[in-house]
Amino acid sequence: MLAPMQGLTNRAMRGLFADWVHPDLLFTEFMRVHAASTKRRLSPSDLREIGAEQQGIPLVVQLIGHGCEALVAAASDAQAAGARHLNLNMGCPYGRMTSGLTGGGMLRRPELLDELIPALRQAVAGTFSIKLRAGYDDLRQVFSLLPLFERAGVDFLVLHPRTVLQEYAGLADHAITAEVVRATALPVIANGDIRTAADGRRVLEQTGAAGLMLGRGAIADPLLFERLRGRAGAEPNRRERAAMLRRYLGELSERYRQLFCGDTQVLAKLKGVLAPMDDPDFAPWRSELKKSRTLERFCSLVSGLE
Numbered sequence: 658m659l660a661p662m663q664g665l666t667n668r669a670m671r672g673l674f675a676d677w678v679h680p681d682l683l684f685t686e687f688m689r690v691h692a693a694s695t696k697r698r699l700s701p702s703d704l705r706e707i708g709a710e711q712q713g714i715p716l717v718v719q720l721i722g723h724g725c726e727a728l729v730a731a732a733s734d735a736q737a738a739g740a741r742h743l744n745l746n747m748g749c750p751y752g753r754m755t756s757g758l759t760g761g762g763m764l765r766r767p768e769l770l771d772e773l774i775p776a777l778r779q780a781v782a783g784t785f786s787i788k789l790r791a792g793y794d795d796l797r798q799v800f801s802l803l804p805l806f807e808r809a810g811v812d813f814l815v816l817h818p819r820t821v822l823q824e825y826a827g828l829a830d831h832a833i834t835a836e837v838v839r840a841t842a843l844p845v846i847a848n849g850d851i852r853t854a855a856d857g858r859r860v861l862e863q864t865g866a867a868g869l870m871l872g873r874g875a876i877a878d879p880l881l882f883e884r885l886r887g888r889a890g891a892e893p894n895r896r897e898r899a900a901m902l903r904r905y906l907g908e909l910s911e912r913y914r915q916l917f918c919g920d921t922q923v924l925a926k927l928k929g930v931l932a933p934m935d936d937p938d939f940a941p942w943r944s945e946l947k948k949s950r951t952l953e954r955f956c957s958l959v960s961g962l963e
């Protein structure tokens with residue numbers, strides 16, 4: 658699965674992945690659910706992103722928000738707009754800065770989930786899944802939530818085994834994923850720090866997870882999907898990695914020109930993709946890309962990469 662990533666996995670990026678490396682499942686970026694009192698729970702721009710699939714691949718619409726009434730109403734609105742698969746974000750570490758109870762912040766008040774999770778499950782006709790951190794400040798909190806998820810009939814869990822307070826520090830602890838897989842009958846998708854085909858195979862083997870969700874590793878190298886399936890080299894050499902980057906950023910700049918308005922916005926969006934790239938062989942090239950002042954310069958650096 659391609660992970661939901663705010664600011665990155667927009668329609669154009671998802672389209673590139675769908676056409677090139679065919680993830681089994683795509684997710685929208687999170688969609689903010691506004692309070693129950695407002696009429697529009699989802700923004701018009703989010704509603705336009707909604708669908709049951711994209712290029713033949715099931716599309717999961719991810720909601721982030723709080724309050725049972727607001728989330729259930731938003732789930733209905735999303736389905737009226739064409740969503741078939743819904744996911745609840747219980748992992749984002751930054752929501753706690755605002756209302757304190759959205760995303761990963763939901764894990765601070767687990768008692769509120771007793772009403773919310775069954776209500777959402779009931780409100781969603783297609784699949785209903787949850788993407789969560791292992792806990793708010795304790796990696797073992799997830800175990801206390803499993804009976805509720807099972808009773809409610811959640812379709813699958815995506816587990817990022819860090820705490821919310823950890824944000825992105827340290828490493829995902831897939832020993833926790835393995836324990837969760839053993840502790841529940843629900844399918845568990847492993848997510849976190851899978852950067853190479855070897856990482857992915859190791860996590861699958863170590864955890865027995867039902868599948869993998871790829872985030873920053875896939876943004877750095879979309880072919881990671883194909884490398885995991887054995888359809889592209891698991892350990893690409895420099896020339897192969899350069900060819901991948903030329904194709905990737907070349908195609909993405911074409912797609913971003915269609916989706917975003919004006920060179921300045923397209924350039925800013927393209928630079929956003931560079932953040933997860935950490936291949937030391939291309940570090941000087943990446944810093945040139947970051948410094949490029951025009952889209953033309955960016956694209957010429959991309960096509961000139963050897």
Ligand SMILES: Cc1cc2nc3c(=O)[nH]c(=O)nc-3n(C[C@H](O)[C@H](O)[C@H](O)COP(=O)(O)O)c2cc1C
Nearest residue numbers: 660661662663686687746817849850851871872873
């Ligand atoms: C820039 C960025 C944006 C993200 N946006 C979302 C989001 O919208 N919804 C979500 O559930 N997780 C979001 N995440 C978390 C990722 O989906 C994923 O769980 C996390 O990055 C760990 O996986 P990885 O190590 O493969 O990147 C985001 C992560 C990053 C780096």
